Amino acid sequence: MELEFLGTGAGSPAKFRNVTAIALKLLDEINSIWLFDVGEGTQHQILRTNIKPRKIDRIFITHLHGDHLFGLPGFLSSRSFQGGDKTGPLTIYGPKGISEFVKTSLRISQSKLSYKINFVELEDEGIIFENQRFVVSFKYLDHRIQSVGYRIVEKDYPGELLVDKLHEKGIAAGPIYGKIKSGASVTLPDGRVIDGKDYIGTPKKGRIVTILGDTRQTPNILDLAYNADVLVHESTFGKGESKLARNYYHSTSVQAANVANKAKVRTLLLTHISARYVGSLVNKLESDARNVFANTKVVRDFDTFEVKFVNKHEDE
Amino acid sequence: MELEFLGTGAGSPAKFRNVTAIALKLLDEINSIWLFDVGEGTQHQILRTNIKPRKIDRIFITHLHGDHLFGLPGFLSSRSFQGGDKTGPLTIYGPKGISEFVKTSLRISQSKLSYKINFVELEDEGIIFENQRFVVSFKYLDHRIQSVGYRIVEKDYPGELLVDKLHEKGIAAGPIYGKIKSGASVTLPDGRVIDGKDYIGTPKKGRIVTILGDTRQTPNILDLAYNADVLVHESTFGKGESKLARNYYHSTSVQAANVANKAKVRTLLLTHISARYVGSLVNKLESDARNVFANTKVVRDFDTFEVKFVNKHEDE
Numbered sequence: 001m002e003l004e005f006l007g008t009g010a011g012s013p014a015k016f017r018n019v020t021a022i023a024l025k026l027l028d029e030i031n032s033i034w035l036f037d038v039g040e041g042t043q044h045q046i047l048r049t050n051i052k053p054r055k056i057d058r059i060f061i062t063h064l065h066g067d068h069l070f071g072l073p074g075f076l077s078s079r080s081f082q083g084g085d086k087t088g089p090l091t092i093y094g095p096k097g098i099s100e101f102v103k104t105s106l107r108i109s110q111s112k113l114s115y116k117i118n119f120v121e122l123e124d125e126g127i128i129f130e131n132q133r134f135v136v137s138f139k140y141l142d143h144r145i146q147s148v149g150y151r152i153v154e155k156d157y158p159g160e161l162l163v164d165k166l167h168e169k170g171i172a173a174g175p176i177y178g179k180i181k182s183g184a185s186v187t188l189p190d191g192r193v194i195d196g197k198d199y200i201g202t203p204k205k206g207r208i209v210t211i212l213g214d215t216r217q218t219p220n221i222l223d224l225a226y227n228a229d230v231l232v233h234e235s236t237f238g239k240g241e242s243k244l245a246r247n248y249y250h251s252t253s254v255q256a257a258n259v260a261n262k263a264k265v266r267t268l269l270l271t272h273i274s275a276r277y278v279g280s281l282v283n284k285l286e287s288d289a290r291n292v293f294a295n296t297k298v299v300r301d302f303d304t305f306e307v308k309f310v311n312k313h314e315d316e
Numbered sequence: 317m318e319l320e321f322l323g324t325g326a327g328s329p330a331k332f333r334n335v336t337a338i339a340l341k342l343l344d345e346i347n348s349i350w351l352f353d354v355g356e357g358t359q360h361q362i363l364r365t366n367i368k369p370r371k372i373d374r375i376f377i378t379h380l381h382g383d384h385l386f387g388l389p390g391f392l393s394s395r396s397f398q399g400g401d402k403t404g405p406l407t408i409y410g411p412k413g414i415s416e417f418v419k420t421s422l423r424i425s426q427s428k429l430s431y432k433i434n435f436v437e438l439e440d441e442g443i444i445f446e447n448q449r450f451v452v453s454f455k456y457l458d459h460r461i462q463s464v465g466y467r468i469v470e471k472d473y474p475g476e477l478l479v480d481k482l483h484e485k486g487i488a489a490g491p492i493y494g495k496i497k498s499g500a501s502v503t504l505p506d507g508r509v510i511d512g513k514d515y516i517g518t519p520k521k522g523r524i525v526t527i528l529g530d531t532r533q534t535p536n537i538l539d540l541a542y543n544a545d546v547l548v549h550e551s552t553f554g555k556g557e558s559k560l561a562r563n564y565y566h567s568t569s570v571q572a573a574n575v576a577n578k579a580k581v582r583t584l585l586l587t588h589i590s591a592r593y594v595g596s597l598v599n600k601l602e603s604d605a606r607n608v609f610a611n612t613k614v615v616r617d618f619d620t621f622e623v624k625f626v627n628k629h630e631d632e
C-alpha cells in the first residue's frame with residue numbers, strides 16, 4: 001500500500017507542481033491502483049512513473065473543479081489505446097455531473113474505448129465500495145463547489161496460526177490446521193479438545209487512508225480522518241492566512257495540522273500547494289504545521305509514501 | 317510571423333512529443349498569437365515558452381479528436397486565472413461540437429472566465445476571418461472524423477514611397493507625399509503633374525501558411541497549400557505504409573512531400589509523428605520525404621520556424 005503523488009499544485013499547473021492527482025497503489029493487496037482526482041496532464045505524469053494505466057480500475061474524483069478533472073478524458077482514451085482488448089472495466093466515483101462531463105467529452109471526440117466505464121455519482125454519505133479487503137466511504141466537505149473526502153479502510157487481517165505452539169503440543173500439520181485457524185473448538189485424533197482461539201496470533205489492524213478534496217475547515221474532516229494512518233489534506237494557504245482560506249474555501253497548513261492532532265492520525269501529508277510557495281516558503285509551510293503536528297510532510301510531485309502497518313511502525 | 321510547435325506527436329502523449337498544438341505568432345504584425353489545436357498539456361508546454369496566454373486571441377481546431385482538443389478547457393481556465401481582468405475576448409473556430417464540448421466542460425467545472433468566448437462552428441468552406449492584414453479560410457479534409465485545413469493568407473504590403481527618387485526630382489517632403497503614396501496623379505506646387513505610381517516601389521507579397529488537420533490524401537490539400545510559404549502537414553506513417561495510412565485516414569511523409577511539390581510550397585513541415593518513430597527512424601522519415609521535396613523538416617516539440625518574406629528568402 002503506497003501513495004504516489006502525481007500532482008501536488010493548486011489551481012493551475014506550475015513549473016514544479018502539476019495539478020492534483022494521487023495514486024493509491026494496492027498492488028500487493030488486490031493487484032490494482034486507485035486514482036484520486038485527475039488534473040490535466042495526469043497521463044503525462046504517469047508516463048514518468050512505473051504505473052500501468054490498465055492497473056487503474058477505480059477513479060475517485062473529489063470535486064469537479066478543472067484542476068482535479070480535466071485530465072480524465074485524455075487518461076481514459078490513452079488507457080484504452082495502450083491496454084488494448086485486455087483492459088478491464090473501470091469505475092468512476094464523483095459528484096453529480098462527472099458522468100455528463102466524461103460522456104460528452106468521449107462522444108464529441110468520438111473516442112471509442114475498449115473497456116466499459118461504470119459511473120457512481122455520489123449522493124448519500126457513507127459506504128460506496130466494499131470488497132474482501134477494503135471499504136471506501138465518503139462525506140461532504142465545505143468548498144465553493146460540492147467537494148468530498150474519501151476514507152479508505154483496510155479490513156483487519158486475522159491472526160496467523162501459531163504453528164510453533166501447535167508443534168510444541170504435538171499437533172502435526174494437516175487439514176486439522178484449517179479448523180484450528182477458524183477459531184473453533186476442535187477435537188484432536190488423540191481425543192484432546194482444544195480451543196482454536198488459543199492458537200491464533202493477534203489480528204493485524206488494517207490501515208486507514210483519508211484523502212480530502214479542497215475544503216475549508218468543517219466537522220466532517222474529523223470523522224473522515226479519525227485514527228487514519230495517513231491523512232492527505234490540502235494546504236492552499238499558510239499560517240496567518242486563515243481568513244483568506246475561509247473566504248476562498250480552502251485551508252491553511254496549521255488548520256490541517258490541528259485537525260490531524262484532534263483526529264489522532266499518524267501521518268499528515270499536505271498537498272494542493274499554491275505556486276506562491278516555493279523554496280524556503282515551502283519549508284515554512286511545513287515547519288509551521290510541524291509545530292502543531294510533528295509528523296507532517298509537504299509532498300512534491302512524484303513523492304511516494306509507503307503506508308505501513310502500525311506494528312511495524314512502532315518497531316522503527 | 318513565426319510558427320512554434322507545442323506538440324508534434326500522434327494520438328497519445330509520448331516521452332519526447334506532446335499531442336498536437338501549434339502557435340502562429342503574429343506579434344510584429346498584429347500583436348497576437350493564434351493557436352491551432354490544443355491537445356492535453358498545451359498549457360504545460362506554454363509554461364516552457366515565452367508565450368503569454370492572454371496574447372492568444374484566436375484558436376483554430378482542426379478536428380475534435382482528443383489529442384487535438386482535450387487541453388482546451390484547462391487552457392481557457394488558466395488564461396482567465398493568469399490574465400485577470402485585462403484579458404481580452406477569444407474566438408474559437410472548429411467543427412460542429414466544439415461549442416458544446418467547451419461549454420459543458422466549463423459549466424460542470426463551474427469555471428467562470430474573466431473574458432468572453434466567441435464560437436464559430438465551421439460549415440461552408442471558405443473565408444472565416446478577415447482583417448486588414450490577414451484572411452483565413454478553410455476546406456474539408458478526409459479523416460475518420462470531420463477534419464479541416466486552414467489557409468492563412470497575409471495581404472500584400474503596398475510598395476514603399478521612393479523618397480530618394482522624389483528628392484532627385486526636387487519634390488520636398490510634406491503632406492503631398494501622402495497623396496503621391498496613394499498612387500494618384502498629383503499636381504505639384506510648381507505646376508508639374510506627376511503620376512504617384514512612378515514613385516512607389518514594388519508591393520511586397522504577403523506570406524501564406526497552411527496548417528492541416530489529420531487527413532489522408534484528398535484534392536482539397538492542393539487548394540489549401542497552393543503556393544504556400546509553409547505547409548504544415550501530418551506524417552503519421554512512413555514511406556511504404558500508404559495502404560496503412562489510407563486505412564487509418566492518415567498520410568505518409570512521402571505523400572506529404574508529393575503534395576508539397578505539386579502545390580509549389582516553399583517549405584514543408586512534417587508533424588503528428590507517431591511514437592514509433594524515434595532516433596534514426598525520424599531521420600529516415602525526413603530523408604524519404606526530402607528525396608521528393610528537398611525543403612522538408614520533421615519538427616519537434618518547441619521547434620520554432622520564422623516565416624520569411626520571399627524576397628528575403630531569395631537573397632539568402
Ligand SMILES: [Zn+2]
Binds near residue numbers: 011020065067272
Ligand atoms: Zn483545486
Ligand SMILES: [Zn+2]
Binds near residue numbers: 326327384530588
Ligand atoms: Zn491526431
